[in-house]
Amino acid sequence: MDRIETITATDCALGFVSVYDAILFDNDGVLVDPPGIETKTAATKAAFAAVGVTEPDPADVDAILSGPTEAELEACCARYGLDPESFWRARERHDEDSQLEAFRAGERSVYDDIGALRDVRRPRGVVSNNHHSTIEFVLSHFELEPLFDCYYGRPMTIESLSRKKPNPHYVERAVADLGVTSALYVGDSESDVVAADRAGLDSAFVRRSHNRRAALSVEPDYEIESLRAVPAIVSGS
Structure with missing residues (x-):
């Protein structure tokens, strides 16, 4: 593990963090409000x-x-x-x-820090346990398609249950789809951290209001308070 803290641009300038070829995001609780x-x-x-x-x-x-x-x-x-x-x-x-x-109805929306993803100068993808068609709707409804090079959710089948995170199946597919060797996975749950580790990736755990007090039995490589910390982590600049 590197270290667990909020990462700043100053940290990156001092060379404390790694550079990644791509970045992957969970959807619910990371890009958009989680379902109630x-x-x-x-x-x-x-x-x-x-x-x-x-x-x-x-x-x-x-x-x-x-x-x-x-x-x-x-x-x-x-x-x-x-x-x-x-x-x-x-x-x-x-x-x-x-x-x-x-x-x-506007009861769920994107987080206000999602614009920071535009400053991530790396390929970007979404990997979620939610339905693939729901992720497709979210990206279209909020006009987020330009931000991502690939996205994966699960099909609406019983068989898909065995491939949900912490199974790294869709994380690994996204890495292969992007054609990269290293990536950072940003999530909001323990299963995200475990899936990243099983796929051989580093993880960033974002704390928001719904998981502010969550206790993890595994340690992510980074803990962040906002997606605004992501560009500095990924680029190292």
């Missing part, structure tokens, strides 16, 4: 209702919210006699619809 728990809960309950379960056990709602494994999803569906594929299609559809509605 109330919205996610309502979408999950709506998915259960869509397949005929009007009063799901709160524990099962929580399990779906927290991101189940394939085995956990199948076990949950078995308790209600549901077809996992049918339920998961309903869950993904309602989850995405709730997110797009929140963006369109």
Whole structure:
């Protein structure tokens, strides 16, 4: 590990940080406001209702919210006699619809420090556990396409659950897509830090209001308070 602190341009000028060929970003909680728990809960309950379960056990709602494994999803569906594929299609559809509605209504937006990415003179990409189509919407809705050279979310399939971070699958695909050998991954969760490490990348953990007091069991290479610290880290200038 290098060191954990807020990085400044002065630090870079003194040669304390590394230079990276590219930079990758998580989406929710890094580029845009994360989805609210109330919205996610309502979408999950709506998915259960869509397949005929009007009063799901709160524990099962929580399990779906927290991101189940394939085995956990199948076990949950078995308790209600549901077809996992049918339920998961309903869950993904309602989850995405709730997110797009929140963006369109102005309930979720981009962070005000996102403009700092324009000063990152390196290839840039997005790697998220959110749906690929949701990331596509976000980039289009907020006119962010020019900022990024590639983006990866997961398809709306049960199989995609095993490839969510901390699995480095999509992080590694983004690095290959950009054709670079070194990159920095900026995230807001422990799974982001772990995914970066498993992919052989350095990580920057950004602290915002939703994760201000989060305690990590792994150490990122950098902790930052804003995306405004990123250009100096990446370029070393």
